[in-house]
Amino acid sequence: MFVATMITNPSEPVLTVGNVLPYHRALGGGEFRWLQDGIACEFPLEVVPDGWRNTWQSLQDRGVDLVIQKADGRRKQMLLADMDSTMIQQECIDELADEAGFGERVAAITRRAMNGELVFETALKERVALLAGLPESVIDRVLETRITPMPGGPVLLKTMTGSGAYAALVSGGFTVFTEAVAHGLGFDENRANTLEIVDGVLTGRVLEPILGREAKVEALHQISAARGLMLDQVMAVGDGANDLGMLKLAGSGVALHAKPAVAAQCEIRINFGDLTALLFLQGYSREEFLMPSQLRMG
Secondary structure, eight states, X not given: OEEEEEEEOTTSOOXXXXXXXXXXXXXXXXXXXXXXXXXXXXXXXSSOOTTHHHHHHHHHTTTEEEEEEESTTOSXXXXXXXXXXXXXXXXXXXXXXHHHTOHHHHHHHHHHHHTTSSOHHHHHHHHHHTTTTOBTHHHHHXXXXXXXXXXXXXXXXXXXXXXXXXXXXXXXXXXXXXXXXXXXXXXXXXXXXXXXXETTEEEEEEOSSOOOHHHHHHHHHHHHHHTTOOGXXXXXXXXXXXXXXXXXXXXXXXXXXXXXXXXXXXXXEESSSOTTHHHHHTTOOGGGOOOOOOOOOO
């Protein structure tokens, strides 16, 4: 058995019974269930119908995400998440560079690297070099004034960990940010690169080894093995080219508002929903969501 899930932007709840039922019939769906009125619904399928991608495209044109997956085992026991532009709305290195006066230059390199046009490690070193001379205090200022969680992220973490899942934040960014974000959102652990800081000043270097695409795959294997989990019990989420390895190996690899070159290689794409879409994909209804209390990134 399979299950089809339709999800839209929670701030624009466009789903109605009237506009869902034609697609439900076209896909040969079973009993219809609202996960949240106007925002997410699901129904079982005996088979994945031919031409379902045409239905997917038609729904995309209406601002609706459609995901078809196996029904068995879709509620996961571990979340492995990218940080920048996934769990937070910013790219931390771009924000640091903006403080240094190189914002646009670094942001352009970041966009190309995340779309797979540049070698990640080389692009990272090039961008970090431009940060040389920044005082360490800038990091706290960026955390306090510039970094905000991606919509739905706090609820995703609270609900999954509250249901017994393990959560790991694995980033090609920097530990000075992942530690704060992981603590603020409720991740169980975090991994990232280390900025070299000497006498309270950024040197413009990142310490080896550099955590990139292969390191994220390694983290997936290591953390799941340590928890006694199979890869198909893991949900991974990311948006950039260096996330592709873990997205393809995890039981559910979710490309969230991903770069075009990344989305094209992923079966599960969330282009309109926020991070609560990852809960809907697992069959959680809005009534099962756990709400976080105070949130602080800095």
